[in-house]
Structure formats: structure tokens, C-alpha cells
Amino acid sequence: MKKYFVVFQKSLKSEITYRSAALAGIVSALLSFLIQIFLWKALLGAGVRQDTSFSDMLLYVILNSFLLSLTKGNVASVIEASMIDGTISMELLRPMSFKYYTLANIFGKNIYGTLIRTVPVLVIGSFLISPASLPDGAHILLFVISTVLGALLMFEVTYLVGLLAFWLQRCWFLSWYLNGFLTFFGGTVIPLWFYPDFLSKISYFLPFRYITFEPVNFFLGKTPVHSAWLPISAALLWLLALSAVDKLIWHAAVKKLAVNGG
Amino acid sequence: MKHHVKLFYSFFQVAVRREMAYRGTYLAGIVGQWVSFAATFATIYILVSSFGMVGDWNGAEVMVLYGMDKLAYALGASFFFNFSSGLSRRIRSGEFDGSLTKPIHPFLHEILSCGYNIGYVSHISISIIVLVIALSALQYHITLHGVLLILSMVVSGALIQGAAFIASSTWSFFTISDHSVLDLMYDVRDFIHYPITIYPRGIQFILTFILPFAFMNFYPAAALLGKEIPTGYPAFLPYLSPVVGVLLFALSILLWNWGLKHYQSTGS
Numbered sequence: 001m002k003k004y005f006v007v008f009q010k011s012l013k014s015e016i017t018y019r020s021a022a023l024a025g026i027v028s029a030l031l032s033f034l035i036q037i038f039l040w041k042a043l044l045g046a047g048v049r050q051d052t053s054f055s056d057m058l059l060y061v062i063l064n065s066f067l068l069s070l071t072k073g074n075v076a077s078v079i080e081a082s083m084i085d086g087t088i089s090m091e092l093l094r095p096m097s098f099k100y101y102t103l104a105n106i107f108g109k110n111i112y113g114t115l116i117r118t119v120p121v122l123v124i125g126s127f128l129i130s131p132a133s134l135p136d137g138a139h140i141l142l143f144v145i146s147t148v149l150g151a152l153l154m155f156e157v158t159y160l161v162g163l164l165a166f167w168l169q170r171c172w173f174l175s176w177y178l179n180g181f182l183t184f185f186g187g188t189v190i191p192l193w194f195y196p197d198f199l200s201k202i203s204y205f206l207p208f209r210y211i212t213f214e215p216v217n218f219f220l221g222k223t224p225v226h227s228a229w230l231p232i233s234a235a236l237l238w239l240l241a242l243s244a245v246d247k248l249i250w251h252a253a254v255k256k257l258a259v260n261g262g
Numbered sequence: 263m264k265h266h267v268k269l270f271y272s273f274f275q276v277a278v279r280r281e282m283a284y285r286g287t288y289l290a291g292i293v294g295q296w297v298s299f300a301a302t303f304a305t306i307y308i309l310v311s312s313f314g315m316v317g318d319w320n321g322a323e324v325m326v327l328y329g330m331d332k333l334a335y336a337l338g339a340s341f342f343f344n345f346s347s348g349l350s351r352r353i354r355s356g357e358f359d360g361s362l363t364k365p366i367h368p369f370l371h372e373i374l375s376c377g378y379n380i381g382y383v384s385h386i387s388i389s390i391i392v393l394v395i396a397l398s399a400l401q402y403h404i405t406l407h408g409v410l411l412i413l414s415m416v417v418s419g420a421l422i423q424g425a426a427f428i429a430s431s432t433w434s435f436f437t438i439s440d441h442s443v444l445d446l447m448y449d450v451r452d453f454i455h456y457p458i459t460i461y462p463r464g465i466q467f468i469l470t471f472i473l474p475f476a477f478m479n480f481y482p483a484a485a486l487l488g489k490e491i492p493t494g495y496p497a498f499l500p501y502l503s504p505v506v507g508v509l510l511f512a513l514s515i516l517l518w519n520w521g522l523k524h525y526q527s528t529g530s
Binding site: 020021024027028031032034035038039041042043049168170171172173174176177179180181183184189190194195196199 | 284287290291293294295297298299300301302304305306308309312313316317442445446449450452453455456460461462465
């Protein structure tokens with residue numbers, strides 16, 4: 001555990017050195033928040049739709065971008081780069097699991113940028129968000145639990161897609177597919193409760209809605225405590241299933257790599 | 263002129279060959295971009311039609327707005343994205359200095375040698391499809407005049423986008439940093455995904471007169487569909503896109519050349 005924490009710290013520290021990137025991050029986060037403020041003001045005004053107010057939507061937007069920027073990662077391009085320059089053999093020699101090493105690396109890399117982007121938006125948002133949108137204790141707890149599951153699930157999905165890099169010449173395009181599905185079935189841009197019925201039904205059977213959408217639903221108190229077991233166990237099931245699959249793929253990948261080297 | 267066309271053609275061939283070296287990747291990339299854009303188009307359409315309207319524009323009208331933007335962006339980006347995003351790297355590596363020694367103007371050489379980016383085929387194809395579907399859903403009566411209007415608007419939009427790429431790359435002459443100006447350009451562009459009438463007057467003013475991205479899609483689409491423009495703005499404004507496009511494009515080249523004059527090689 002401790003060694004992974006060191007990886008996390010190292011990757012966090014290397015991010016902090018980029019001052020101008022931090023400033024650019026703040027400006028960019030504020031600009032996209034501005035767009036969302038005016039969009040939802042125009043759509044909702046002072047009204048309520050599907051039990052959603054302007055203030056709820058601002059929280060939705062803030063939490064979604066927080067969770068996405070915390071969990072984003074392009075594992076495929078990391079593997080691709082280290083296969084091209086040959087450092088992949090070094091990665092495999094490390095006395096730790098490549099998967100958890102990558103996990104620690106991604107979160108260390110993301111956490112600073114996420115804070116930089118979230119704090120200014122929260123400051124502006126706090127003037128616009130009404131206390132009625134805020135959750136009670138039980139929902140906060142459920143939010144925290146499903147956020148952890150969602151973040152791990154996001155990592156699992158990107159890691160799984162990233163492992164495909166072992167079989168592809170180039171893999172910049174993998175993230176396009178992932179983004180498409182995440183946008184459409186994950187409710188990362190537009191809440192799934194505004195979707196036509198059949199589409200939102202399909203989304204229950206895919207992993208994407210359990211990444212950020214369900215955690216945010218808890219925070220906004222849209223999922224009552226007595227039905228909390230459903231999204232939480234769905235996220236757990238997806239986590240278990242995907243990590244079983246990635247183990248298989250990993251073994252196949254290492255075998256293939258060994259063949260290439262021999 | 264003939265000479266330049268020939269030059270462009272041979273550089274274009276190189277670009278196509280470079281992409282086709284990884285044919286599978288190229289195709290998988292095109293499909294991936296379709297998936298991603300289709301998702302974005304669909305979510306925005308679902309959102310607007312679930313509410314009925316955003317700032318007096320209905321779902322199909324917002325699709326025209328968004329499709330026009332994507333099309334104009336992609337046309338501009340196919341010529342200028344590689345050029346703009348790569349300039350600071352090429353300066354750092356010293357490749358750029360090679361362009362200074364060629365028998366054509368360095369600006370022209372940079373644009374030709376950085377390569378026409380054929381990856382934008384996916385943007386272009388999907389936005390044409392979306393535009394056609396949206397316009398027929400709106401029962402837009404297509405005439406020769408209408409087609410010419412759309413084409414001139416798209417070309418003007420591409421010129422505005424090209425100007426934005428050229429202008430933001432000028433920054434690379436003065437600082438050896440990453441392309442954060444380019445990122446900022448993208449952040450500002452995001453404002454035009456929705457009708458600018460939903461924003462306060464200050465933002466409308468900026469998008470019209472300071473960083474006039476609204477001429478890439480909002481004003482052309484307003485002219486095409488007969489939508490309201492911000493109150494108090496002259497009624498001919500929606501037809502000004504071609505003027506804005508040519509003017510900005512010329513200005514951006516002047517800016518770039520001015521930057522070039524102040525450029526000092528890194529010596530690498």
C-alpha cells in the first residue's frame with residue numbers, strides 16, 4: 001500500500017510545478033461554468049422541471065466536472081508511449097502491480113488539477129446555489145460511497161480500454177469511443193432524467209451511469225435511501241466483472257509481449 | 263499561383279500517404295469520431311427538445327447552429343490545426359528554422375508542410391449529415407440562393423476559424439510554452455454551441471465584436487432561419503460573415519508576420 005502512496009505523491013508533485021497550466025485550468029473551468037450558468041438559466045429560469053431547479057443543475061454541473069476531472073486518464077496513450085520507447089519492460093519489472101501503479105499515478109496526476117478547477121467554480125457557485133439543493137447526512141454518506149465506487153469504475157473502464165493498446169499500432173482513437181459512450185449513456189453532460197424513456201432504460205444495463213450520474217443523484221437527493229442498494233450494487237457488480245475481464249486481458253497481453261521480445 | 267497549387271497538391275499527397283500508412287487506425291479513428299460527435303449531437307438535441315426551446319431556438323434549429331459550427335470549424339482546422347498546435351514544438355526542436363530557408367514565404371511553407379489534416383473528414387461528414395437532416399426537419403425550402411448562402415457562410419466560418427488558429431499560434435514566437443492560448447480559444451468557442459441570445463449583453467458583445475466567433479454559426483444560422491439577433495444590433499449584421507471572415511484572416515496573417523519579425527531562434 002505504502003509504495004502506491006509514494007507513486008501517488010510523486011505524480012502529484014510533478015503536477016504542482018506547472019504554474020501556468022494551473023492558471024489556464026482556472027480560466028477554462030470558470031468559462032465553461034459560465035456557459036452552463038446561462039444555459040440552465042435560459043432553460044429553467046426560476047422554474048422546476050422533472051423535479052430539478054436551476055440551483056440543482058448548477059450542483060449537477062459542478063459535481064460532474066469534479067468527478068470527471070478526478071478520474072480522467074488515458075491509459076492507452078501511456079501504454080502506447082512506453083511500448084514505442086521500450087520502457088514497458090521497466091514498468092513490468094517494478095515490484096508492484098501495473099494496474100495499481102497506474103491507478104496511483106492517474107489519481108496523483110489528477111487531484112491537483114481537479115482542486116484547481118473546482119475551488120473557483122465552487123466559490124462562484126456558492127452565491128447561486130440554494131440550501132434547498134443540499135443533501136442530508138444519509139445522502140452525503142451514500143454520495144461518498146458511490147463516488148468512490150464510481151471513480152474506481154471509471155478507472156476500470158479506462159484501464160480495460162487502455163489494455164487494448166497492446167494489440168493496436170496506434171490508439172489515440174480509443175478515447176473517442178469511450179467519450180461517446182460516456183457522454184451519451186453516462187449522463188455526464190445532460191442528466192439522464194431528461195432522456196426519452198427507452199434510452200434511460202438502456203443506460204441501466206451499461207456501466208457508464210454508475211460513474212458520475214448515480215453519485216450526483218445521491219447528492220441531489222434524487223435517489224431515496226431505501227432504493228440506494230440498486231445503483232451501489234450495480235456499480236459493485238460492474239467493478240467485479242470488469243476487473244475479472246481485465247485480469248484475463250492482462251495475462252494475454254503479457255504473453256503476447258513476451259512473444260514479441262523473444 | 264499555379265506553382266502554389268502544384269505545391270499544395272504534392273504536400274497534400276504526402277499527408278494522405280502518411281495517414282494511410284496506418285489505414286486501420288485511420289478508419290477506426292473516423293468511426294470513433296463519428297461515435298463521439300453523434301453522442302454530442304444527440305445529447306444536445308435531446309436536451310433542447312425535452313425543454314422545447316433554448317432562447318427561442320428549437321431542437322432542429324440548434325442542430326443547424328451546431329452543425330454549421332462543426333462544419334466551418336473542421337474546414338478551418340483541416341488546414342490550420344496541425345500548423346497552429348505544432349508551431350511551438352517546431353520552434354523548440356528547430357524544425358521551424360528550416361521553413362525560414364525555403365524559397366517560399368515561411369508562413370506558406372509552414373502551412374503546406376505541416377500537412378493538411380485529413381482526419382477532419384469525420385467532422386465534415388457528420389456535420390453535413392446533421393445539417394441536411396435538421397434543415398429537412400425544419401422543412402427548409404432549398405433553393406440555389408439558399409445553397410450559395412450556406413456555402414458562403416461555411417467558407418467565411420472556416421476563415422474565421424483559420425484566423426483564430428493563426429492568431430493563437432503567434433504567441434509561440436514570444437514564449438516557449440505549451441499551447442495554452444489554443445486551449446483558451448477552445449474554451450471561448452464553446453460559448454457558440456448555444457444561441458448567443460441566452461447570454462448577457464456583455465458576452466454577446468464580445469462574441470460579436472471582440473472575438474467574433476458568433477459569425478461562424480449564430481449570425482449565419484439566424485440569417486438562414488430568420489431568427490432574432492440581439493436587440494439593438496443592425497439587421498444586416500447576419501450577412502456580414504464573409505466580410506468578417508476575410509478581414510480577420512488578413513489581420514491574423516499580418517499579426518503572424520509581425521510575430522515572425524520578433525522571433526529569435528532557440529538555436530537548437
